[in-house]
Amino acid sequence: MAAAFDRDALLDAFDQIGRAAVKAGTKLQIAVYGGSALMLASNFRFATEDVDVSQLEHPLPDWLAAVVHEIAEKNCWQDNWFNDGVAFHLSSLADHAIDHLEFGTFPRDGTSPGLAVSVPSAEYLLALKLKAARILDPLRGETERLDILNLMQVVGIATVEEAIALLGRYFPVSAASSEKQRFLLSNMNRDGGIDAPKYPR
Known part of the structure; x- marks a missing residue:
């Protein structure tokens, strides 16, 4: 069973991904689902074991693979802590604009954002x-x-x-x-x- 992590640890990880995206000259937009979405956006879930995100490019761009691996090693998380396995289970009837909410951009230090995160509606x-x-x-x-x-x-x-x-x-x-x-x-x-x-x- 994967080691659980909390909201602050995930927000810090998103900051690192955002900085890496800016350095790579790109911007990543993802939707986060499951327990990680609840941990970010609710007041009743406080830990998760991985981050289920919308479909990613495969193989991952070198910059993203590197920062995800670096975060995993630094925090002793599983290598697949950041994955798009949930994409198979998403609904083709869901509309991104209607059925998702903007959560935030990263890094959170006021510099140019490299990562934009949304979560599904309740x-x-x-x-x-x-x-x-x-x-x-x-x-x-x-x-x-x-x-x-x-x-x-x-x-x-x-x-x-x-x-x-x-x-x-x-x-x-x-x-x-x-x-x-x-x-x-x-x-x-x-x-x-x-x-x-x-x-x-």
Whole structure:
């Protein structure tokens, strides 16, 4: 299991990527998903194990591969801490302008930005979480449950049917065969969410 890192460590890493991009004479624009998006933009997730980003160029440009490797070595993170594995699971129905929010540019020191980061809307992120639905995972299940619980409260969803309707907005095939999601939502413990979840904070 990968070592977890917190929000400050990730923001520092983004600063380093932003500086490296400027030095390379380019600007990288990414969307961040999953636990890393929640850690950046919510008040209810405080750690993650990797950073799931929108599709990257493969192989990575030399400057990006070098800085990502340098960050991993410096922080004792896994080599794949910065990856686009989530790109396969994203919805073709999601609109970047509507279903994403600008998070910030990096570095944060007022110099020219080399990295621009956005995060999915709460609705889109909840749909992604529902599609994956790893609540029964022995390692990540409890974190996933709380993520879903808090996002449902942020979005204003209380029932299974409302949750499946939201899933269908982005993933109609998954919603049409949503037995797993219905079972998990119907039997999910609704305790443990925070009083006032915010996304974005």
